[in-house]
Amino acid sequence: GESVGLHLPTLSVQEGDNSIINCAYSNSASDYFIWYKQESGKGPQFIIDIRSNMDKRQGQRVTVLLNKTVKHLSLQIAATQPGDSAVYFCAENIRGFQKLVFGTGTRLLVSP
Amino acid sequence: GAVVSQHPSWVICKSGTSVKIECRSLDFQATTMFWYRQFPKQSLMLMATSNEGSKATYEQGVEKDKFLINHASLTLSTLTVTSAHPEDSSFYICSAQLNSGNTIYFGEGSWLTVV
Numbered sequence: 213g214e215s216v217g218l219h220l221p222t223l224s225v226q227e228g229d230n231s232i233i234n235c236a237y238s239n240s241a242s243d244y245f246i247w248y249k250q251e252s253g254k255g256p257q258f259i260i261d262i263r264s265n266m267d268k269r270q271g272q273r274v275t276v277l278l279n280k281t282v283k284h285l286s287l288q289i290a291a292t293q294p295g296d297s298a299v300y301f302c303a304e305n306i307r308g309f310q311k312l313v314f315g316t317g318t319r320l321l322v323s324p
Numbered sequence: 325g326a327v328v329s330q331h332p333s334w335v336i337c338k339s340g341t342s343v344k345i346e347c348r349s350l351d352f353q354a355t356t357m358f359w360y361r362q363f364p365k366q367s368l369m370l371m372a373t374s375n376e377g378s379k380a381t382y383e384q385g386v387e388k389d390k391f392l393i394n395h396a397s398l399t400l401s402t403l404t405v406t407s408a409h410p411e412d413s414s415f416y417i418c419s420a421q422l423n424s425g426n427t428i429y430f431g432e433g434s435w436l437t438v439v
Contacts, residue, residue, distance in 0.1 A: 255417050255430040314368045
């Protein structure tokens, strides 16, 4: 079946560092991608999204990069803070299908 | 952002009983709602997609007679776990979307423990 996977299950950084979380997707028909943050025991929280006609999108302290050639998505968090500690999921929407497919998740640990 | 509310946040039920979880979009009308299931330390797995007024579309491997989904209005969808067993214990999360192409908002999830 279709899958979205992540390279690193856990990422540990120091407070103030920049974090980069990566995601590989397998379906070339995916046209919309979203990054979610999930804190323990809570539902996913929308962070940022990007459509396939773009290769970069910036938000507040976050940037998403999309490389369709290699089917790769990344989330960059600037000046990472302890409050950023959570599990981050990428999700893709496959064109023509009304649903999101989630990746396996990366746990981000931020040390003070 | 938009708010999606789930109720109850957590529930404990006896094996063999049924339990209902509600998902409400509080400040927008959701034409589509999604139900996910998440086991500890795992990703979200889509169970079904429901459109208001029509039957839900279930993912492969999800028993439609066990997980009953009703989307009777544009602001409410319910998931009923029938004849619950301990292996049904999980974190159930709903999400809602105004229209196709719009942002999908997630609820806070509902913890189900079957004893």
